[in-house]
Amino acid sequence: MDERPDKNRLSRRGFLAAGAGATVASGLAATVASGSAEAPSDAAQRKKYAVVIDARRCYGVHACTVACKAEYKVPLGENRSWVEEVEKGNYPDVSRSFLPRLCNHCNKPSCVSVCPTGATWKRDEDGIVVIDKDICIGCKYCVQACPYDMRFVNEDTGTADKCDFCIHRVSQGLQPACVEACPSRARIFGDLNDPDSEVSKLIAKNPLTVLRPEKGTKPNVYYIGADHTDERDPRPDGMYVDVKTNRRYKERR
């Protein structure tokens, strides 16, 4: 199965062009299908990929960062995935925790709504936010618009780049590289539309957080037991907080 983004893009454009006609047709199809229950309707095939990150299990080995980097040959100095380190408290009340990061494949992706060329979009079939590097002009508007700093400009292609949930792997039924590499299974990948998937079960059973919900992006990466402490938060008690993002690789000076 060819999963190149531009191919899907064309089909999406076709769908949009077909417009009203397609809606009527699928409405009819649904009526027929509900009677016979043979051909699975479009909605049943549609996936909604998500990642649950159990921060309690993460002990900061950065295996996901390395696996992702190896999978994509991400240029030096940039990352598609990283692990932040949050250190806080005054002795003896101290804590150190880890916050693994990847693209949230948001339901309302602000990166998509600013793109002037339509080079980035959220796929209908699985909810993955993709970038077509043959269309992207590298204007960096989406880089500015993502509230999670997930995007960067790939200096080799000159286009926006970010995590794509390992489309080439998950479309073959494999797990994303970072998920497979995690030795403590802190990253769990799956389909939210399937109530029996591990992510659906975890989400049903656990209290969850997402990153910066106030930005209105509706992320699809859910955290269990994560510490979202921000260095900029007011600290009237003078508590020590240090957040190391490990977002970019810096040359040693």
Added chain:
Amino acid sequence: MDGHLFWGMPVILYLFLAGMGAGATTVSASMLLRGGGGARGAHHEIARYGALLGPIPVIVGVVLIVFELGSWQAGHYLRFINLFLVANLSPMSVGTWLLVGFTLTSAMYGYTYLKFMPMYFGDRLKWRRALAWVNIPMGIGVAIYTGVLLGAMPSRPFWNSPVLALLFLLSALSSGTALIILARAFIRRSGLSEEKREEIHKSGYVLSTADSAIIGIEVISIFLFLMFAYLTVGDVRYAIDVILPGGELATLFWIGVVLIGLVIPGLLELYFVLPGLLYQRKYEVSRYTEMLIASAVILGGFLLRYVVVIAGQITGPVGV
């Protein structure tokens, strides 16, 4: 700043130049219409300078922006054409089409002032008037768009304010006016007849009055911009610290943008204009003074874009 500014000098210059050009054309068009729109209307000189100058910075700015594109830097020199194959609701797409339109209309408007060029269709003056009516909303649209482009993103709290677009519009109008004042000041006045000089001073008076009024409103909107950011909580409140005393860009903002770009030229203009405004005294200012004031306003307009574009990228939840 770590070299992680995604938008650098080309974007800063683009926002500044597009704004100044749009401002000059808008001021020209409204002066033309206020003066009656005739061949030798009351503010004909002003209208002519503005019309001829306006399109130039806009075109320079648009060309510059191409160098900031990642695709250009990676050697795909024609990729930017994709921008013109789609029209969607992204502020950048809307702005691109607006700029294409404005470049055309402002250039056509400027063309009607080139006496030595033939008019192929219809009457020169009629065209000029019609295009003036078109260019006022277009110019204002372009100037506002430069602020909306930055303001549309919750991820960048420093920019995410409706006051920003207003501020950019006012700055565009005032730097456009200053551009006209500056260009006029290069013409020597000594050999001219008494009547001619009178006319030049009169239009200088009109320009300076307008500019000082715009600067006044600009100061108010800077105050509003700061106040609303300062009195809120969360990301926006942290972001504004960067230009408040002690912030990384505070000196540049308060000395460069506010003092040199607004307060000093605004007060100077007021000082020269007030006697005329209150006591109908004659307005006479040497062209060197005019040059100085206009340059300060233009520098201030540039520094405003500089401070804002950088401040937005080094603050906020993302930062660098």
